[in-house]
């Protein structure tokens with residue numbers, strides 16, 4: 001069995017596909033009785049074996065479903081989603097009520113349980129924090145028993161499970177806060193000079209959703225930087241420095257990666273190994289690490305469909321997600337395309353980036369691919 005990274009391969013003793021919390025609990029108890037690890041798996045979109053095991057694989061994709069409740073003490077409403085539900089399915093259930101989760105991942109086809117166990121960063125994370133910080137309560141199987149936890153009930157377990165990579169329990173259901181969803185959004189492109197300029201824009205411009213990408217320059221001799229500020233509503237004024245504006249429905253914006261993903265599947269790039277590096281850098285040192293990394297880097301080290309992202313964020317109270325103060329996520333999402341650097345070279349480059357990040361107080365996003 002493999003994951004999206006396509007680098008690590010493990011053969012589980014068995015795969016179980018539970019449809020209820022009780023079936024998860026039974027699978028965990030049976031694995032323990034045999035002395036086997038039980039490792040939960042969402043859609044296996046982590047990149048270095050995080051969801052793989054030689055023991056019992058608990059595949060949660062049949063544990064799905066969303067209920068939307070109007071009104072909640074802390075906001076516009078809430079949703080109760082089974083752990084194997086994708087964020088696409090959550091959004092499909094909430095949008096008819098004019099509601100959405102405060103934070104969505106850039107790519108919607110990952111699971112509620114998987115991203116709460118990872119952290120879950122999205123374009124709104126500079127305002128709302130990470131998905132693991134936007135949870136009202138969790139149903140979890142711990143030591144083979146289903147229990148509920150929240151900030152008020154078993155808070156220690158609640159803190160251990162969120163961003164806990166499945167090591168402290170299997171999430172079976174999450175109660176999520178919802179916020180009002182806009183009908184339309186304005187996507188404003190702001191070209192930037194360099195990483196410092198990207199960070200300035202991300203700090204100074206007020207936007208509902210904020211991201212930035214670094215792309216190979218057209219002359220092939222360097223990199224271009226582009227921030228994207230997304231404003232909810234269609235009446236908003238584009239921020240200074242905007243050179244392009246696109247108006248989209250909110251759903252099309254949330255699902256913006258889908259056409260590219262379909263193309264990558266068609267080209268075969270989606271099935272190639274993905275040695276991804278993702279590090280959290282302190283904002284005060286982020287530009288120097290990003291620039292040093294890009295100065296060393298060729299397009300062959302990124303792959304034909306590789307992507308580089310910069311995102312300033314805040315995390316909130318998620319103790320298991322270790323980040324420096326004022327964190328910036330720097331992601332070098334490599335694809336080992338034919339004619340490009342080898343997987344081994346890409347992994348070595350990821351190691352170099354992580355060492356560089358650690359030298360300035362940075363940390364890693366644990367769903368990345370970095371050899372020990």
Ligand SMILES: Cc1cc2nc3c(=O)[nH]c(=O)nc-3n(C[C@H](O)[C@H](O)[C@H](O)COP(=O)(O)OP(=O)(O)OC[C@H]3O[C@@H](n4cnc5c(N)ncnc54)[C@H](O)[C@@H]3O)c2cc1C
Pocket residue numbers: 004039040041042043044045046047050051052060083084104105106107110111112113114115117118119120121122165166167169170171172367
């Ligand atoms: C194309 C793509 C785009 C992505 N975009 C983003 C993004 O915008 N933001 C972001 O933060 N991340 C992003 N990711 C990374 C994503 O957060 C991780 O892949 C994450 O692991 C979610 O994927 P998954 O649901 O497939 O979980 P898996 O990869 O299956 O699992 C991830 C980890 O969580 C554990 N786990 C899974 N389900 C449960 C559960 N129910 N209970 C307890 N533990 C569990 C697993 O054992 C594993 O350790 C992206 C990944 C891909 C491939």
